[in-house]
Amino acid sequence: MPQLEIPPSPPGSPPPGLDIKLGQFETLRKQGVHFNSKLAASSALKNPSLLPRLLTAAGLDEGLQYANTMANGTSMPTKYPDHAYTESLDAAQEQLTSHGVKEKEARARQFVPAAQ
Structure with missing residues (x-):
């Protein structure tokens, strides 16, 4: 209460x-x-660069801007799983892209023109 x-x-x-x-x-x-x-x-x-400077002047970590005072489980999490961050997403997208390029190359090598 x-x-x-x-x-x-x-x-x-x-x-x-x-x-x-x-x-x-x-x-x-x-x-x-x-x-x-x-x-x-x-x-x-x-000015978009103002917030980091204000946080530094106040002695706060940049990650604390997303923190909350509510009990755990009652609000949005402040730490997400590793697969939700940009680096992991970029790596997954790069893997899918390179896999797609390899498939295209494989299909190009299998192409045989019709004989006349």
């Missing part, structure tokens, strides 16, 4: 500039500017 109660405030006082930052966000919210929509409209976040 999840705990839905709000925890008590941490001991001590907040960092000095925190009230100012929160006040700025509150002022922007009253003006109709929402932080998430402003982030979504940012062209910097459309």
Whole structure:
């Protein structure tokens, strides 16, 4: 059963500039500017190489972006069987392609033109 109660405030006082930052966000919210929509409209976040850099800056492994907090068996797996990864799929496709080429070569050698 999840705990839905709000925890008590941490001991001590907040960092000095925190009230100012929160006040700025509150002022922007009253003006109709929402932080998430402003982030979504940012062209910097459309850079595909940004996510790996952010994960590195946060000290996270790139594989953790697919991890979840749910119990095992209740969601998508974070580790798939070996045959589901690109390397194995590429090798299987290459094997099928080379097998198809060998069959074509064998059929070409067996071809005998009609005698006149």
